[in-house]
Amino acid sequence: MREKILVVDDEEDIISFLRDSLEEDDYEVFTASSGEEALEKIKLYPDLILLDIMMPGKNGYEVCNDIRDIVSCPIIFLTAKGEERDIVKGLASGGDDYIQKPFSLRQLKARIHAHLRREKRNTNNSEKANLYFKNISINLRNREVYCNGQLVILTKKEFDIIEFLSVNCGQVFSKEQIYEKVWGYDAEGDSASVAEHVKKIRHKIQNFDPEEEYISTVWGVGYKWEK
Structure with missing residues (x-):
């Protein structure tokens, strides 16, 4: 079964770029352009979420807080804000990782793969638990x-x-x-x-x-x- 990734960003160019790049790696990709739309797409239970922080309406921190009682999948923040306090705030709100814009696609894919591999390993370890x-x-x-x-x-x-x-x-x-x-x-x-x-x-x-x-x-x- 293909792994599902939800991409949340208010920039259409980034959404299009990430969707095409991740589909090349055989991921099933869903997208949302706002925090409110992301809360709806959570019902699809993605295996990993790429979440932009700076969005109109609900920002990434608020979305992360709202969905952490629903999904436990890895959340990687996409952020133009690289100061330590912003990173700490993102991780404290329930995020698992962050990558700063502009980002290396190769590095982002490597992080996605690492998080999904870790999730699969944890699932296998607890298969009979x-x-x-x-x-x-x-x-x-x-x-x-x-x-x-x-x-x-x-x-x-x-x-x-x-x-x-x-x-x-x-x-x-x-x-x-x-x-x-x-x-x-x-x-x-x-x-x-x-x-x-x-x-x-x-x-x-x-x-x-x-x-x-x-x-x-x-x-x-x-x-x-x-x-």
Whole structure:
């Protein structure tokens, strides 16, 4: 199956150039010329996104923040802004890489290939990774959680928290440790977000299994996933 790439840029010349160049390498390419259009094209679940930062309406940072609860694929920022604070802001908003305009097509293709290869390797490593706890099953490859046979609908970060705690079952982690692991070291925000997400996770699971507790609070320390 051909890998899908979404190109988001408000410059038609760049979109046309990238679409033609990537299709030559047998990628399936979708395009969007605005942040709002990009949010619609996300429904196609691309394998990688090339995202311009400076766009009218929603800029690249805002688009990245909006879609990170929907897709987990690599996002490479295309930017004319090469200052360190801009790069840090892009990575903190959920981006995985950046390349500065004007860019080398050869270098961009190499980065795309490297990110897709890494994603494929991660998928292969977790191909048979299924975890089972009481009435819950967690499919790490498909990023799905089932409770008493029913699919629990989760956001990306909710699943990331479940994955982190369940893979390290029985270990206690502070809110700060969970925040750094799930949101990243440079994320804008604080560890209070963890408590709110854990509350939502518990509520969703309790809809299917009100008797069991899977994420327990260790008072004064943090949270752990129960064995």
